[in-house]
Amino acid sequence: METFLGIDYPTWWFLVVGGLFSGYAILDGFDFGAGAWHMFFKQNSSRETALKAIDPTWHGNEVWLVIGGGTLFAGFPVFYGTLFSAMYTPFILFLLFIIFRGISIKFRNMEEMLWWRRMWDWGYSISSIMLAFLLGVVLGNILNGMPLDENFEYTGRGFFEFLNPFSILVGVTSLALFMMHGAIYLLLKTEGKLYNRIQQFLKIGIAFFIISYVVTTSYGFFNLEHLLVVFENNQILFVVPFLVFLSIANVPRLASKKKYGWAFIFTSLTIALLLVIVAFELYPRLLLSNEVADNSITIYNAAASTKTLKIMMGFVAVGGPLVLLYSYFVYRTFWGKVKSDTEGY
Numbered sequence: 068m069e070t071f072l073g074i075d076y077p078t079w080w081f082l083v084v085g086g087l088f089s090g091y092a093i094l095d096g097f098d099f100g101a102g103a104w105h106m107f108f109k110q111n112s113s114r115e116t117a118l119k120a121i122d123p124t125w126h127g128n129e130v131w132l133v134i135g136g137g138t139l140f141a142g143f144p145v146f147y148g149t150l151f152s153a154m155y156t157p158f159i160l161f162l163l164f165i166i167f168r169g170i171s172i173k174f175r176n177m178e179e180m181l182w183w184r185r186m187w188d189w190g191y192s193i194s195s196i197m198l199a200f201l202l203g204v205v206l207g208n209i210l211n212g213m214p215l216d217e218n219f220e221y222t223g224r225g226f227f228e229f230l231n232p233f234s235i236l237v238g239v240t241s242l243a244l245f246m247m248h249g250a251i252y253l254l255l256k257t258e259g260k261l262y263n264r265i266q267q268f269l270k271i272g273i274a275f276f277i278i279s280y281v282v283t284t285s286y287g288f289f290n291l292e293h294l295l296v297v298f299e300n301n302q303i304l305f306v307v308p309f310l311v312f313l314s315i316a317n318v319p320r321l322a323s324k325k326k327y328g329w330a331f332i333f334t335s336l337t338i339a340l341l342l343v344i345v346a347f348e349l350y351p352r353l354l355l356s357n358e359v360a361d362n363s364i365t366i367y368n369a370a371a372s373t374k375t376l377k378i379m380m381g382f383v384a385v386g387g388p389l390v391l392l393y394s395y396f397v398y399r400t401f402w403g404k405v406k407s408d409t410e411g412y
Contacts, residue, residue, distance in 0.1 A: 069373050069377075076370075076373050076376040076377060076380070077142075077351075077366040077367055077370040077376065078350075078351070078366060079376070079380060080138070080142035080143070080366070080370065080376050080379070080380075081142075081346070081350065081351075081353075081366045083138055083142070083380075083383055084135065084138050084139050084142060084143070085342065085346050087131060087134055087135035087138055088131075088135045088342070089338065089339050089342045090131045090135075091128070091129075091131035091132045091135055092202070092338050092342065093248075093335045093338050093339065094124075094127075094128040094131055094394070095125070095128040095129060095131070095132065096199070096244070096245040096248050096249070096338060097121075097245070097248045097249045097251075097252035097331075098121050098124075098125045098128055098195070098249070099195045099196075099198050099199040099242075099245045099249065100195075100199070100244075100245035100246045100247065100248045100249020100250060100252070100272075101117060101120065101121050101195070101249035101250075101252060101253050102121075102168065102191055102192055102194070102195025102196070102249070103192065103195050103196045103199065103242065103245065103246045103249060104117070104192075104246060104249060104250060104253070104265070104268055104272075105117060105118075105188060105191055105192040105195070106188060106189060106192040107268060108261070108264070110261075111181075111184065113260075113261045113264070114184075114188055115176075116257055116261055116405050117253060117257070117261070118172065118175070118191075119405045120252070120253055120256035120257065120405050121252075122172065123397065123400075123401040124397055124398065124401065125169075125172070127393065127394060127397050129165070130390065130393075131390070134386075134390065138379070138383070141371060141375065141379050142370060142371055142375075142376060142379065143353060143364075143366065143369040143370055143371070144369070144371060145219055145364060145368065145369035146353040146354060146364050146369040149215065149219050149220065149221055149354060149364060150205075150209070150354060152220070152221050153208075153213050153221035153223065153229075154205055154208065154229060156227070156229065157201050157204055157205055157229055158205070160197070160201055161198060161201045161202070161205075164194040164197045164198050164201070165194070165198060167190055167194045168190070168191055168194035168195060168198065170187075170190070171187040171188075171190035171191035171194060172187075172191055174187050175187040175188065175191070196242060199238075199241050199242040199245045199246075200238040200239065200241065200242050201238065202238075202241055203234070203237040203238035203239070203240060203241030203242065204229060204230070204234045204235065204237065204238040205229075205234075206234075206237055206241070206345065207231070207233050207234030207235070207236065207237030207238060208229050208231070208234045209349070209353075209354055209355075210233070210237070210287075210291065210294060210345065210348065210349070210355075211231060211233045211234060211291065211355075211357065212293070212354070212355035212356060212357030212363075213354060213355070213356065213357060214356065214357060214358045215354070215356035215358070215359075215362040215363070215364070216359075216362060217359075217361075217362055219362065219364050219368075219369075222358075232286065233283075233286060233287065233290065233291065236279070236282060236283040236286055237283055239279050239283075240276070240279040240280050240283045243272065243275040243276035243278075243279045243280070244276050244280075244334070244337070244338065244341075246272045246275065246276070247269065247272035247273055247275070247276045247318065247334060248331070248334040248335070248338070249272075250265055250268050250269040250272045251269060251318075251322070251327050251330050251331045251334055252331060253265050254266065254269065254327045255327050255328060255331060256403075256404060256405050257404065257405060258404050269322055270322075273318060273319050273322065276315075277315065280315070293355065294348045297347050297348060297350075298347070304347055307340060307343055307344055307347065308344060310340055311337060311340045311341060311344065314333050314336045314337045314340060315333075315337055317329075317330075317333045318330050318333050318334055318337070321333065350366070351365045351366045351367065352364065352365050352366075353365060353366060353369055
């Protein structure tokens with residue numbers, strides 16, 4: 068098998084896809100988290116300020132999802148087809164909620180009536196909560212495994228089969244992580260009474276995440292033994308969970324000192340490191356067959372041709388830096404606090 072810098076192309080593509088979805092989780096994660104807190108703001112002015120904080124960037128954050136989905140389809144079409152067939156219901160729900168969320172943001176201020184704005188506020192908040200939850204549910208099912216036949220086709224029959232205990236726990240943990248992440252982002256963008264109120268929300272968010280993370284990790288440790296094999300065989304990899312522990316521990320420490328910029332860096336690092344653990348647990352698999360292990364989808368039996376991967380790597384080499392530059396430009400342009408009494412920053 069051809070390699071580049073000593074690494075085969077399917078592995079390179081595995082890293083590319085993982086990197087793109089990590090970027091999406093970090094960037095759209097704080098959007099979802101901010102939205103999840105939205106209905107806890109009592110004043111209309113507070114809600115308007117919170118929406119202004121994410122309004123310039125939420126469109127660009129979703130670009131990472133589009134690119135991630137495209138690279139997944141291009142690099143691992145077998146996995147793409149099986150996953151979307153198996154997870155048809157949560158993906159359709161995700162699509163509906165992401166559309167409704169965008170509509171809610173845009174329609175909210177088109178009319179002055181209180182009932183109109185409250186309706187779209189609820190739509191925005193509920194959609195944000197469900198999007199964070201559904202992302203975790205899909206990830207939980209990938210880690211838990213699915214029934215696949217020898218043709219890598221999903222053989223499950225239950226309409227709500229994707230709502231198993233582990234996937235629900237991962238969904239709740241994802242929501243909690245994004246709410247903590249989003250609260251810190253809002254603290255970076257707000258001031259005054261709203262800033263003080265969000266400080267209280269952050270304490271709740273940190274406690275919510277730590278509890279849900281401990282429960283989910285404990286459940287996985289005792290019930291999903293296949294996820295531990297890679298760490299048992301390569302004990303040096305235990306350094307990553309240790310780094311996750313340090314990263315999580317730094318968030319309340321920095322928040323207590325009101326160093327929210329650094330706290331945001333550590334919540335971002337926590338998201339990235341947790342996805343690194345997921346990558347270790349899966350590699351070289353993409354989707355475990357939990358009935359017949361030989362039917363599992365791997366980066367090798369799901370990958371496109373080497374020629375396709377090489378060509379697409381060229382596009383990544385050019386397009387990746389452009390996306391990063393665009394993201395940097397947008398965030399740099401809209402840096403600073405949102406002014407509640409003006410149209411923008």
